[in-house]
Amino acid sequence: MSDLAKEEVRHLDLVSMGCRWVLDVSDLDEVSAAQTAARWRRCIDLATAATTIVDDEPETIRATATQQPYDLSRELTRKGLMRLRGRVTLLHAAALADASGRAIALVAPSGGGKSTATSVLGRRLGYLSDETLVLLEDHGIAPHPKPPSLVVDPDDRWRKDEPAPDELDLGPTPGQARLARLLTLERDEDVTEPAIEPVGLIDQLLAVLPETSSTWLVPAGLDRLARAVTVGGPPARLRYAEVDTCHDLVREHLAAPETQAPTWEHLPPDEAERLRPDEAERRTVEQVRGGEPAISQESDDDLDGSDGLVRAPWSDAIAHDGEVLVLAGARPLRLAGAGATIWLAARNERTLDELTDVVVAELGDHPDSSALVRAAVVDLLDHGVLALA
Numbered sequence: 001m002s003d004l005a006k007e008e009v010r011h012l013d014l015v016s017m018g019c020r021w022v023l024d025v026s027d028l029d030e031v032s033a034a035q036t037a038a039r040w041r042r043c044i045d046l047a048t049a050a051t052t053i054v055d056d057e058p059e060t061i062r063a064t065a066t067q068q069p070y071d072l073s074r075e076l077t078r079k080g081l082m083r084l085r086g087r088v089t090l091l092h093a094a095a096l097a098d099a100s101g102r103a104i105a106l107v108a109p110s111g112g113g114k115s116t117a118t119s120v121l122g123r124r125l126g127y128l129s130d131e132t133l134v135l136l137e138d139h140g141i142a143p144h145p146k147p148p149s150l151v152v153d154p155d156d157r158w159r160k161d162e163p164a165p166d167e168l169d170l171g172p173t174p175g176q177a178r179l180a181r182l183l184t185l186e187r188d189e190d191v192t193e194p195a196i197e198p199v200g201l202i203d204q205l206l207a208v209l210p211e212t213s214s215t216w217l218v219p220a221g222l223d224r225l226a227r228a229v230t231v232g233g234p235p236a237r238l239r240y241a242e243v244d245t246c247h248d249l250v251r252e253h254l255a256a257p258e259t260q261a262p263t264w265e266h267l268p269p270d271e272a273e274r275l276r277p278d279e280a281e282r283r284t285v286e287q288v289r290g291g292e293p294a295i296s297q298e299s300d301d302d303l304d305g306s307d308g309l310v311r312a313p314w315s316d317a318i319a320h321d322g323e324v325l326v327l328a329g330a331r332p333l334r335l336a337g338a339g340a341t342i343w344l345a346a347r348n349e350r351t352l353d354e355l356t357d358v359v360v361a362e363l364g365d366h367p368d369s370s371a372l373v374r375a376a377v378v379d380l381l382d383h384g385v386l387a388l389a
Helices: 031-041 041-046 071-086 114-121 201-211 221-229 247-255 277-289 336-346 353-363 371-384
Strands: 011-016 019-024 055-062 091-097 102-109 126-129 134-136 140-144 152-153 154-160 177-187 194-197 236-240 308-311 317-319 323-328 331-336 387-389
Touching: 011 041, 011 323, 019 071, 031 041, 055 071, 055 331, 071 134, 071 154, 091 114, 091 140, 091 177, 091 201, 091 221, 102 114, 102 201, 102 247, 114 152, 114 247, 126 134, 140 317, 177 201, 177 221, 194 247, 201 221, 201 236, 201 317, 201 323, 201 331, 221 317, 221 323, 236 247, 331 336, 336 353, 336 371, 371 387
Parallel strands: 019 055, 102 177, 177 236
Antiparallel strands: 011 019, 091 102, 091 126, 091 134, 134 140, 140 177, 152 154, 194 236, 308 387, 317 323, 323 331
């Protein structure tokens, strides 16, 4: 790394997250500049390697003498997420690969063990990312081999150290990799033997969706996510007490032949039905700020049987095993029973009486059918997935 330690090297070309970057280290002294270059060496190497490029226009990131290493990687990741919005599937996940480029994604919320799993399991697998997976439609992966962020103090999870991947003995970063398996992580101190357990498709999607970014802006985003969580076979999670007991289990799972995955029906909106991006953004911002998004619907307990009802605009949806998962902006809604039947039937305008007939035909008669369907319709109106025509 002596070439990178020379004082005249002040701008470093990087590739990470499928984007080109220029890292400006001109504010740093010679030693700090060399240390920064060492931490980002994997991304520097990708700039001259055969790798996946999504955004070829370089963007400059400036390293300053006052910032911590974690601040730099957080800024690059944040800007990368903004550059890639609506173009690829973005997952809050670690990603590791075998020598052939077959990759496994480990999805968990912040503090859920991704970086620890990376630092341990990555000693026997190649390192793609410890926190952000950039996934293309064909399941190709754009590597993000930033310096892994490791918590220094368990009582202060924002205080992190960022050694170079080579310092942690992480396996080499393949320039081109492909998703072959996806696991959610569940750390449980009471687990005596680590296990990979099957998870229902809708359950897995609901676990993974909060760990995605701008999925509603990606064409067929929910369907693409369903294909990701079922890549190689049924959805699954890794339950363990200590991740260093999972080496063989994870490697065997990654190497195992594909098995039959569950199927689903994709229910995309057409252009007239699609939730407008600005409205999706508004609802998402409200959700992030806390509380339910404000849905302006005229829900009314005194609906007339002849009132017309139709689906409200949505971003994407799938149906599986008698249930429907509707995505409106960042907000998913799981529908079952009468709710799922009503939503499916309301693709075309239906009256309340007609919807009652559909539910009875699908699910059977009930002494209180009319009241139960009315209550379900009001609930769907309140949740913003149904609208008065």
